[in-house]
Amino acid sequence: MTPTPPPPVPSVLFVCVHNAGRSQMAAAFLARLGGDRVEVRSAGSAPADAVNPAVVAAMAEVGVDLAAETPKVLTTEAVRDSDVVVTMGCGDACPYFPGKRYLDWTLDDPAGQGVEAVRPIRDAVERRVRDLLAELGVEARA
Template sequence: MTDPVSALFVCVHNAGRSQMAAGLLRELSGGAVEVRSAGSLPADQINPVAVEAMREIGIDIAAETPKVLTTDAVRASDVVITMGCGDACPVFPGKRYEDWELDDPAGQGIDAVRPIRDDIERRIRGLLDSLGIEPTR
């Protein structure tokens, strides 16, 4: 039996985009992907509007906490997806890297965060497809 593929989502504060992406991948992969998220300058708490947007689609990320990006987290991941953190993410040979340009939900209302969430979901479904994993819903 092989280890599951692992993915790391990185943004600056690890409070919005990367947390929404991690929640979506956990849910849609049904455990087939080991999911991590981190930030280059983590915030004190998850963006409450991101929590609300995710709750609307039945995914609860309220208990998550922003985590600092570590070299070990990158080293332990097969796929590293950055979201506006620039060059803060270390690069290791043999890893798959993607940079997703997404609006930052920080300071935005729910009407602005919903399209960001939906864009992330489309990208997560594409990621699953590229990994040969059927979404659970």
């Protein structure tokens, strides 16, 4: 008997302008909750120099370390190679490829905010990531 090949691993790209807040949080939650059952990318149309310190602090509160992460520039290849592209306020800067699944998540921008203001954004991002995993048929890790 020929073994059944494993199902394809869905790939998700999270995009925001600076890749310093929302998209970093979403990518970290997806990687943590989806593990090797999902491929995760994040990028920004105009990447910042560093991840927002309030975002790093808010994520550390829930056991996610973003201290070593750096914002990455959005490339056409990253969009082309992703099954799902989740935009978070990147506007017209996101390349469009027919046949891709695009989601636009309206979330407050954590730029310039303190940890108190970032916490509810972080929690909203986690809820949406959990919903996305369910839509992709990937069971979230505990």
